[in-house]
Amino acid sequence: NAGVTQTPKFRILKIGQSMTLQCAQDMNHNYMYWYRQDPGMGLKLIYYSVGAGITDKGEVPNGYNVSRSTTEDFPLRLELAAPSQTSVYFCASSSSTGRSNQPQHFGDGTRLSIL
Amino acid sequence: DAKTTQPPSMDCAEGRAANLPCNHSTISGNEYVYWYRQIHSQGPQYIIHGLKNNETNEMASLIITEDRKSSTLILPHATLRDTAVYYCIVRLNTPLVFGKGTRLSVIA
Numbered sequence: 001n002a003g004v005t006q007t008p009k010f011r012i013l014k015i016g017q018s019m020t021l022q023c024a025q026d027m028n029h030n031y032m033y034w035y036r037q038d039p040g041m042g043l044k045l046i047y048y049s050v051g052a053g054i055t056d057k058g059e060v061p062n063g064y065n066v067s068r069s070t071t072e073d074f075p076l077r078l079e080l081a082a083p084s085q086t087s088v089y090f091c092a093s094s095s096s097t098g099r100s101n102q103p104q105h106f107g108d109g110t111r112l113s114i115l
Numbered sequence: 116d117a118k119t120t121q122p123p124s125m126d127c128a129e130g131r132a133a134n135l136p137c138n139h140s141t142i143s144g145n146e147y148v149y150w151y152r153q154i155h156s157q158g159p160q161y162i163i164h165g166l167k168n169n170e171t172n173e174m175a176s177l178i179i180t181e182d183r184k185s186s187t188l189i190l191p192h193a194t195l196r197d198t199a200v201y202y203c204i205v206r207l208n209t210p211l212v213f214g215k216g217t218r219l220s221v222i223a
Contacts, residue, residue, distance in 0.1 A: 004158075033210055033211075035213075041215070042202070042213035042214050042215055042216065043159065043211075043213040044213075045210050045211075045212070048210050058210065059212075088156065090158050090159070092158075092159075092211075096208075103149065103151075103161035103164060104159075104161065104211060105161065106158030106159050106160070107158055108157060108158050109156070109157070109158050111156075
């Protein structure tokens, strides 16, 4: 019953460091998403993918990179961490049928602090 | 995607029905209405979605007006664990766009 798994759950980075946030889903969903949520705010879309090998920018992509080499995994890369990237990061996935969009399933989040 | 308008906060007594409204007057004919909630700092949780007809599942009921310009999420017997931020989202084939939602406080 894993669903969407995000690792790590918490991380503290120094300014300028890089890291990769991992996201894996075991539901064979073709769509995957990365969001960030700043304190007291709603979620903002960073990047999304409609299938392996296909990614697209969301609302706030600057400072991030993604790749989608498999259906299951959708890692998010921070190359040069900045304090403005301190946030909670959520990964989500969904399937898509012809008639209606299926709901998104979210992971538990990665809490990232940049100091 | 159509824009949605929700009250910033609501209170509900434990055991009573919680009725959360959402206005989406610019909704287009093929767009669905989705409801999610976020409990404290957990990941958002899907509740229900619909197109035209009213929908019900084990968590809630969704009532969509005939002109589809507004909807109401109903939690029939609210418990303390239903305290959360509830998001109403209208979309078709695009990723979810989260507004600020309605903060529901269930009071004992």
